[in-house]
Amino acid sequence: MIYFDNSATTPIFPQALDTYLKTSQRIIGNPSSLHDLGNQANRLLQQARKQIADQLNVSPKEIFFTSGGTEGDNWVLKGTAIEKRDFGNHLIISSIEHPAVSETAAQLKELGFELSIAPVTPEGFVDVAALEKLIRKETILVSVMAVNNEIGSIQPIQEISTVLENYPKIHFHVDAVQAITKVEQNQWFTPRIDFATFSAHKFHGPRGVGFIYWREGRKLAPLMNGGGQESNHRSGTENVPAIVAMARALRLAFEKKVEKPEHVARLKGYLLEALHSYEKVTVFSKEIDFAPHIICFSLKDIRGEVLVHALEEKQIYTSTTSACSSKKHLASSTLHAMNVPSSLATSAIRISLDESNTMAEVEQFLIVFNQLYQKFSKIN
Amino acid sequence: MKYTEIMVRYGELSTKGKNRHVFIARLASNVKKALIDFPHVRVHADRDRMHLLLNGEDSDIIIPKLQKVFGIQNFSPSIRVEKDVEVIKAMAQDMMREVYTGKETFKITAKRSDHDFIQTSGELNLTLGNAVIDVFPEIKAQMKNPDINLRVEIRRDGAYLSYETIQGAGGLPVGTGGKGMLMLSGGIDSPVAGYFAMKRGVEIEAVHFASPPYTSEQALQKAKDLTAKLAPYAGSIHFIEVPFTEVQEEIKKKVPQGYWMTITRRMMLRLTDAVRELRKGLIILNGESLGQVASQTLQSMVAINEVSNTPIIRPVATMDKLEIIEVAQQIDTFELAIQPFEDCCTIFAPPQPKTRPRLDKVHHYEERLDIEGMMERALAGLKVEEITPESAEQADEFTDFL
Numbered sequence: 001m002i003y004f005d006n007s008a009t010t011p012i013f014p015q016a017l018d019t020y021l022k023t024s025q026r027i028i029g030n031p032s033s034l035h036d037l038g039n040q041a042n043r044l045l046q047q048a049r050k051q052i053a054d055q056l057n058v059s060p061k062e063i064f065f066t067s068g069g070t071e072g073d074n075w076v077l078k079g080t081a082i083e084k085r086d087f088g089n090h091l092i093i094s095s096i097e098h099p100a101v102s103e104t105a106a107q108l109k110e111l112g113f114e115l116s117i118a119p120v121t122p123e124g125f126v127d128v129a130a131l132e133k134l135i136r137k138e139t140i141l142v143s144v145m146a147v148n149n150e151i152g153s154i155q156p157i158q159e160i161s162t163v164l165e166n167y168p169k170i171h172f173h174v175d176a177v178q179a180i181t182k183v184e185q186n187q188w189f190t191p192r193i194d195f196a197t198f199s200a201h202k203f204h205g206p207r208g209v210g211f212i213y214w215r216e217g218r219k220l221a222p223l224m225n226g227g228g229q230e231s232n233h234r235s236g237t238e239n240v241p242a243i244v245a246m247a248r249a250l251r252l253a254f255e256k257k258v259e260k261p262e263h264v265a266r267l268k269g270y271l272l273e274a275l276h277s278y279e280k281v282t283v284f285s286k287e288i289d290f291a292p293h294i295i296c297f298s299l300k301d302i303r304g305e306v307l308v309h310a311l312e313e314k315q316i317y318t319s320t321t322s323a324c325s326s327k328k329h330l331a332s333s334t335l336h337a338m339n340v341p342s343s344l345a346t347s348a349i350r351i352s353l354d355e356s357n358t359m360a361e362v363e364q365f366l367i368v369f370n371q372l373y374q375k376f377s378k379i380n
Numbered sequence: 381m382k383y384t385e386i387m388v389r390y391g392e393l394s395t396k397g398k399n400r401h402v403f404i405a406r407l408a409s410n411v412k413k414a415l416i417d418f419p420h421v422r423v424h425a426d427r428d429r430m431h432l433l434l435n436g437e438d439s440d441i442i443i444p445k446l447q448k449v450f451g452i453q454n455f456s457p458s459i460r461v462e463k464d465v466e467v468i469k470a471m472a473q474d475m476m477r478e479v480y481t482g483k484e485t486f487k488i489t490a491k492r493s494d495h496d497f498i499q500t501s502g503e504l505n506l507t508l509g510n511a512v513i514d515v516f517p518e519i520k521a522q523m524k525n526p527d528i529n530l531r532v533e534i535r536r537d538g539a540y541l542s543y544e545t546i547q548g549a550g551g552l553p554v555g556t557g558g559k560g561m562l563m564l565s566g567g568i569d570s571p572v573a574g575y576f577a578m579k580r581g582v583e584i585e586a587v588h589f590a591s592p593p594y595t596s597e598q599a600l601q602k603a604k605d606l607t608a609k610l611a612p613y614a615g616s617i618h619f620i621e622v623p624f625t626e627v628q629e630e631i632k633k634k635v636p637q638g639y640w641m642t643i644t645r646r647m648m649l650r651l652t653d654a655v656r657e658l659r660k661g662l663i664i665l666n667g668e669s670l671g672q673v674a675s676q677t678l679q680s681m682v683a684i685n686e687v688s689n690t691p692i693i694r695p696v697a698t699m700d701k702l703e704i705i706e707v708a709q710q711i712d713t714f715e716l717a718i719q720p721f722e723d724c725c726t727i728f729a730p731p732q733p734k735t736r737p738r739l740d741k742v743h744h745y746e747e748r749l750d751i752e753g754m755m756e757r758a759l760a761g762l763k764v765e766e767i768t769p770e771s772a773e774q775a776d777e778f779t780d781f782l
Contacts, residue, residue, distance in 0.1 A: 019781050027781075039598050044778050051782050248782050 002316045002361045006202075007149055007178060007294055007352030013204040016249040020206055023241035031238050032227060041240050048247035052211060055254055056189065061216060064230050065243050068210040069177040072197030073100035073143075075223050075234070076173045076212065080141045081108050082221035084171070088138035090114045094126045094145070094155070095337035101143050101175055102333075114138070124153035124284065124338050132163045141171045146179035146188035146196075150321040150334040150350060151284045152294030154183055161192035171195065171218065177202050177210075181253040182264075182291050194218045200242070205249035209242035256355040264353050265292035267362050271351065274366050278373060282344060284335065293354060296321065296335075298347035302376050307349050314368045319350045381478050383439040383457040385540060386446065388430035391453030391550050400427070407451040407553040413615035414445050443546060448612040450579050451556075452548030456531065460538040463497060468504075468539045469511040472530060475543055476512050476519075484527035485520045486512065492534040508532060550579070554614045557581030560663040560693065561620075561656045563648065564588050566603045566721070569667030569696050571610055571713040572704050576695035577665045578613045585659055586610075586617055586767075587652050589624040594728070599721035604767055609713045612769040620659070622651055623761040627754050632728050634748040641733035642742055643749075645675050645684040650751070653688045654759055663691045669704065670697055674733040683737045 003011070012020075023044070029037030031045050046060065053060040066072045077091070093105050095117045109115040118131035126144055135142075142164060144155050157174060164172050173195040179188045181203045189196065195218070199210040214220065214233075226235030268287070272295065275281050280300040299307055304320035311318055321334065335345040351365075388411075393403045408425035411432070415421050420435035421442070434442065439457050446455060461471045476486070490504035499507060508530070509521060533540040562574045564586040574584050588603045600621065607619050627647050635643050652664055668676050675684065685692065696704050708714035 023781060034596075036597055044781060047778050047782060244778075244781050251782070 002357075002365060004351045004353065004357070004361075004365065005317045005319045006354040006357075007350065008319055009201045009207065010204045010354060012201075012206055012245075013249050013252050015252060016205055016245040019248045020241045020245040023244045027240055027244075031240060032229065041238075044244055045238055045240055048244045051247045052250055055250055056185070056213060058213060059216065062214055064212050064214055064234055065238060066197075066210045066212055066234065067208055067239075068201070069098075069175065069197050069199035070100040071223075072199070072210055072212040073098070073173075073175055074104050076171070076195040076197065076220065077101065077104045077108060077141065077143060078223055079220035080171045080173070081111075081113055083219050084140040085113075087169070088136075088140040090116065090136055090138040091141045091143070092116045092118055092131065092134050092139060093143045094118045094120060094131070096120050096124065096126070096148050096150075096153075096334040097143065097145055098149055098175055098177070101145070105143070118144070120334075120337050122338050122340075123286070124148060124151050124334060125289070126155050126160070128156050128159045128163060131160065135163075135167060135170070139167070139170050141173060143173040143175065145175040145177075147176075147183055147291045147294075148334055149178045149294075150348075151296040151338075152178075152291040153285075154179075154187060154289050154291055157188045157193070158190055161190040164192050173197070178291065178294070181250070181257050182293050189213075195220070200246035200249060203249055203253040205246040206242045209239055209246050211246070253355075260355055263355055264357070267353055267357060267359060268292050268295055270359065270362055271295055271366070280373070280377070284338075284340070284348070293352055295351040295353075296348055298344045298349070299373065299376065300344070300347065302347055304347050304349045307347075307372065310372050311365075311368065316365055316368060319352070321348050321350050381439075381457075381459070381475065384434055384460045386432040386434065386439065386442070386455050386457045387540070387542070388432065388446070388455040388548070389453045390428070390430070391451065391548070392552060393451060403451065403553055403556050404430075406556045407449070410449055410451070410553050410555065410615060411446070414449050414612065415442060416615075418442060445612065446548070447546065448549055449553075450549050450551035450581070450613060451553035453550060454545050454548050456542040456545050458531075458533075458540045458542035460540050463494070463534060463539050465499065465504075465507060468532065468541070469508060471539075471541050472508045472511055472532070473515050475530060475541060476516065476528070479528055479543055480516060480519065482518075485522035486528040486530060487521060487523055487526035488512070488530050488532065490532040490534070494534050494536045497534045504532060504534070549613070552579070552581030554578045554581060555583045557583070558663075559583045559585065559659070559661040560665045561585050561587050561652055561659065561661045563652055563664065563666040564603055564607065565667070566599055566606065566717065567667065568708050568714060568717040569669055569672075569704055571606045571667070571711070571717065572707045573665055573667040573695040574610050575613065575707065575711050575713075577693065578610070582663075582665070583614065584610070584617060584665065585661065586619045587622060587655055588619065589622050589648055589651075591623075591625040591628050594625065594628065595722055598719075602716060602719055602721055604765070605716050606713050607767045608769060609711060609716065611767055616766050616768045618659075619765045619767045620655055621763040621765070622655065623758050624648075624651075626757060627651075628728055630749055630754060635745045637730040638732060638734045639737060639742060639745050640728055640730045641675055642680060642683050642737040643746060644728070645680075646687045646742070646746070647751070647754070649684055649692075650687050651755060651758055653690050654755060655762065656690060658759070658762075663693055664688070665693050665695065667696055668694045669699060669701070672701065674735045677735045679736040680734075683739055683742055686739065686742075 027041050027044055029041040031042035049063050050060045053063050093101055105115050116134040119127050121127055147154055171194045174193050176196045177199045180198055194215045196213040201207040222233050224235045229235050275283050275297055281297055283297040285295045308318050308320055396403050404425050408423050412423050418437040420437050422433040424431045461467050488505045488508045490501045492501050528543055530543045560582045562584045564570045586607045590600050607617050611617050631640055631643055
């Protein structure tokens with residue numbers, strides 16, 4: 001089996017799973033309980049928080065646990081909207097955001113907020129000058145993803161940060177789900193960022209857990225009210241085993257990145273070079289300014305899902321762009337926003353790599369792809 | 381930047397006349413204690429400066445530890461190179477590449493203690509300034525308040541280059557002022573009081589009263605964690621746990637509510653004084669702050685203080701609560717201190733303590749208690765533990781999870 005769908009989800013690290021089991025079995029207290037078992041759970045929770053904060057070079061006070069990327073995105077958008085509605089009602093997102101952001105923004109629009117969508121260039125990067133023109137006095141939030149989940153373009157977070165330096169009151173949110181442990185932190189984590197969202201299962205942690213970075217001093221209304229966990233900002237009994245397993249997975253993922261910094265990029269480079277040699281292949285993911293783990297390309301006149309299933313027969317697992325839109329039979333929304341013709345967009349497939357993928361797997365993929373290419377060429 | 385040496389400047393020590401060498405020796409030993417995990421570091425304490433030779437140890441980890449050692453005014457991490465003009469030039473260029481972002485002004489400050497060196501200080505300033513301009517033609521030199529001051533010292537054993545001066549903790553080396561017993565409750569004020577005492581050179585031991593089962597294991601652990609937060613300033617701190625259950629139960633049984641607090645505090649002070657004597661301390665320190673609670677009115681203080689002739693220093697006595705909190709946040713004890721656990725002061729807190737206790741009544745009620753017997757039993761049950769900075773991090777507790 002060759003697993004090339006790491007942007008959808010990554011297999012949990014055995015060590016993180018071990019942590020999950022051990023924590024479930026041995027740390028039985030509720031972190032909010034008064035007695036020592038509760039205290040023990042709380043200490044472990046705080047240590048997990050500190051470990052995550054240390055990886056990002058921020059304060060533990062700036063880390064809040066969530067159920068994953070979708071909750072994080074919902075929280076920052078809706079939380080900002082509620083908290084700052086007296087100051088303004090205008091939100092800006094980019095045209096290539098993940099549905100967790102774009103659908104949330106759409107819902108807020110239905111509730112009466114005003115929404116502007118910043119366009120992207122044909123290469124898939126947010127147009128910073130166009131974004132700046134959208135800013136108004138009533139703007140309360142700008143949300144731009146760090147790395148596009150469908151084609152891997154690294155968004156100009158630094159430039160947007162520079163622009164937003166002049167608008168210190170606007171909340172700047174970055175969906176960093178695809179960026180962490182994949183792209184150098186300084187490319188997507190600037191001091192101007194107020195909120196960033198993360199999801200554990202994208203870096204070999206368990207599903208159903210994530211966290212947000214929340215810059216100290218900013219305000220956000222809670223979405224979950226109740227027992228007052230997470231400093232009263234996100235109620236609900238903490239998912240201690242998942243959170244601790246996430247902290248371990250993040251540490252290990254960072255270590256792997258340090259151990260093999262060039263590995264994924266080398267695999268991608270090799271794949272790109274091979275794919276470029278096919279006449280009917282259009283590659284959307286470039287080498288420079290793109291994340292090293294995502295390759296999005298189209299095979300002319302072959303629907304993406306056909307190629308995905310044909311590869312699957314050979315036990316090679318890929319995706320038609322993002323997992324979240326693939327079941328809806330929609331063409332890639334990112335490619336659409338880039339003005340890629342819809343015939344080409346419906347042909348797109350995404351390979352997403354990880355440190356554990358090997359050159360042998362890439363070569364095996366290319367052999368199978370070559371066979372399929374010849375076969376499909378005969379049909380058309 | 382991979383530093384090879386750190387040059388430490390003393391602060392107030394330089395005013396110490398004939399005792400100076402005592403202060404310097406103490407500072408050197410405190411520095412060694414703070415850097416105990418770095419066996420290759422060599423500490424040379426001279427009359428005016430201290431030099432730490434790093435011998436390959438990581439300056440990034442050492443610098444924050446050094447910032448917590450009292451008696452250091454500031455320090456400059458530096459790099460030692462061969463006394464060869466070309467080599468010095470190359471290193472000056474390397475260092476500027478590291479710090480210069482395109483905006484800053486700079487200056488070279490060269491000094492020679494080795495007067496055999498081929499260039500004079502003035503010549504060296506010029507040579508190195510030109511070398512920097514060779515790499516950054518647009519850089520501006522500025523003699524007054526430059527953003528980057530690249531210091532170069534030519535000594536007998538090599539040339540030392542440095543560009544940053546890091547503020548130290550100031551104060552006097554801990555231990556030069558004798559030993560004091562800090563009454564540590566677990567609240568916000570007492571750790572701050574301990575911090576200020578250490579800053580003036582006092583070595584502290586923490587005295588904590590525990591009344592299980594009325595006070596919890598967590599409350600005790602919290603007091604130890606707070607002590608661990610103070611430990612980096614001293615290397616390590618002895619934590620003395622005084623069993624206090626019997627005393628509190630007896631007071632509750634035999635004294636009217638209004639006087640519980642006053643008499644409890646008198647017992648604490650008596651016991652702390654006895655511990656001080658046992659441990660050869662000179663003074664008592666606490667976190668009392670005027671007017672905060674019933675025990676800290678002037679009348680209460682007089683009534684409580686009556687049981688001891690030992691000097692009691694109250695470093696935060698006249699500070700505002702908000703000022704105390706600010707320091708607590710600086711020394712990172714605040715978050716710990718506000719964790720809600722019952723301590724021995726709140727457990728039998730009467731609803732209406734006397735804010736103006738009368739001494740004659742205090743004496744009258746105390747006659748009902750077997751003070752000496754209770755003290756003897758409490759002192760027999762003292763538990764002493766040495767707390768190091770690592771105790772705070774609970775580093776090993778969950779390593780197999782994380």
